Amino acid sequence: MKGGKRTAFVFFLFFFPFFSLAWGQEPLTLSRSIEIALERSPTLQAAREAIREAEYRRKAALSAFFPQVETQYSYTRLDEKPTFTIPGLPPTEVGPKDNYNWLTTVTQPVFTGGALRNGYLLARLGVDVAKWEFERTKQDLVLKVKEAYWGVLVAERMVEVASRALESLREHHRVAQAFYKEGMIPKNDLLQVEVELAQREQDLVRARNGLETARSVFNTLLRRRLDAEVKLAETLRYEPFREDLKACTERALEQRPELKAARLAIQMAKKEAKIAASGLFPQVSLLFNYERQGDEPSVSGSRYNPDEESWNVMAVVRWKVWDWGQTWWGVKESKARVFQAERNLQEAIDGVKLEVKEAYLNLREAEKNIRVAEKVLEQAEENFRINEERYKHQVATSTDVLDALTLLVRAQTNYWTALSEYNIARARLDRAMGERWR
Numbered sequence: 001m002k003g004g005k006r007t008a009f010v011f012f013l014f015f016f017p018f019f020s021l022a023w024g025q026e027p028l029t030l031s032r033s034i035e036i037a038l039e040r041s042p043t044l045q046a047a048r049e050a051i052r053e054a055e056y057r058r059k060a061a062l063s064a065f066f067p068q069v070e071t072q073y074s075y076t077r078l079d080e081k082p083t084f085t086i087p088g089l090p091p092t093e094v095g096p097k098d099n100y101n102w103l104t105t106v107t108q109p110v111f112t113g114g115a116l117r118n119g120y121l122l123a124r125l126g127v128d129v130a131k132w133e134f135e136r137t138k139q140d141l142v143l144k145v146k147e148a149y150w151g152v153l154v155a156e157r158m159v160e161v162a163s164r165a166l167e168s169l170r171e172h173h174r175v176a177q178a179f180y181k182e183g184m185i186p187k188n189d190l191l192q193v194e195v196e197l198a199q200r201e202q203d204l205v206r207a208r209n210g211l212e213t214a215r216s217v218f219n220t221l222l223r224r225r226l227d228a229e230v231k232l233a234e235t236l237r238y239e240p241f242r243e244d245l246k247a248c249t250e251r252a253l254e255q256r257p258e259l260k261a262a263r264l265a266i267q268m269a270k271k272e273a274k275i276a277a278s279g280l281f282p283q284v285s286l287l288f289n290y291e292r293q294g295d296e297p298s299v300s301g302s303r304y305n306p307d308e309e310s311w312n313v314m315a316v317v318r319w320k321v322w323d324w325g326q327t328w329w330g331v332k333e334s335k336a337r338v339f340q341a342e343r344n345l346q347e348a349i350d351g352v353k354l355e356v357k358e359a360y361l362n363l364r365e366a367e368k369n370i371r372v373a374e375k376v377l378e379q380a381e382e383n384f385r386i387n388e389e390r391y392k393h394q395v396a397t398s399t400d401v402l403d404a405l406t407l408l409v410r411a412q413t414n415y416w417t418a419l420s421e422y423n424i425a426r427a428r429l430d431r432a433m434g435e436r437w438r
Contacts, residue, residue: 027233096295113281154420255434273334380411
């Protein structure tokens with residue numbers, strides 16, 4: 001292999017990975033964009049951690065059913081040895097100055113009036129609520145990504161519309177300059193075109209800024225650099241939606257995570273009421289005590305008490321007989337919260353129905369706007385073409401061409417906006433129905 005070819009070959013091998021990365025950057029589909037956002041979202045990570053928190057709380061509640069073991073070790077030094085005195089006799093020592101004690105207690109609850117059981121069921125419901133809150137957060141994020149995705153696409157179309165309008169006006173300006181040089185049009189006619197040309201240049205700058213903003217919003221949701229390149233694989237399109245309002249409402253009432261969480265909130269409030277009512281019943285428990293004593297740290301007895309260890313078993317019944325109604329009013333308070341949770345559920349159901357109807361009507365409105373915008377766009381394109389030809393034959397004025405161009409830009413803007421609004425309305429209807437993203 002000759003030296004030049006060898007150098008080129010080494011150069012290719014060294015830089016090929018970088019070229020591959022540049023060439024291999026595939027445009028992002030909507031599905032992939034959502035996946036990236038779900039993987040990287042700190043809000044979603046926090047919601048996922050909330051599930052773990054609730055699960056830890058459930059395990060803690062479960063542990064309350066089992067025996068609880070406590071142990072303590074103490075040391076007491078007296079100012080003098082304990083003595084026993086009989087009149088007429090010298091004092092007799094009955095204990096040491098140094099006293100060491102080790103006590104271990106095992107407590108097993110037997111009856112708590114349902115407090116332990118309902119406490120565990122309450123914690124388990126908390127896990128389910130955390131899961132539905134996670135699903136709600138997930139659905140909100142999916143909707144934001146969809147809105148940002150379609151926002152970038154419509155912003156790209158707005159740049160395209162502004163660029164084409166500017167190109168068309170520049171071509172018209174070229175023709176107008178030629179006509180002015182030939183004395184075929186007055187100076188103010190040319191100035192009118194130049195003023196409109198400057199306006200179209202500003203419109204293009206504004207459209208490009210709008211595109212950069214839309215891309216920054218999209219990159220923020222995907223946790224990318226604000227200035228990262230955005231290449232999207234989808235296009236603004238119209239896909240008919242066949243379901244009626246009744247079917248959408250039924251699916252929403254069945255699927256919405258907010259409603260599932262609200263129903264669980266009622267169950268949780270009822271469990272809290274039962275826990276409060278458990279204070280009206282006696283609390284029964286078994287206690288086992290094991291104790292060691294001594295005058296040395298080894299707690300192995302002393303010459304005053306050679307039996308260093310002892311144990312006992314107790315059955316303990318505690319019953320708060322009178323507390324001036326504190327427990328009773330606590331039960332009433334918990335029942336009031338049950339009522340509030342039930343009313344909150346009804347209000348949530350009404351809100352979901354209203355949200356679905358509003359999203360459904362917006363979707364149908366956007367669908368009609370697409371059909372109207374398509375017809376207007378065809379007419380505006382034909383109108384602009386005719387006026388351009390008429391101007392070249394000096395049958396029309398620059399005002400006619402500029403007016404036709406304005407109508408065309410407006411028609412193009414309305415068409416792409418209608419397509420974007422339709423896709424966004426479809427995404428919002430999916431969110432209103434509680435559609436899960438898999």
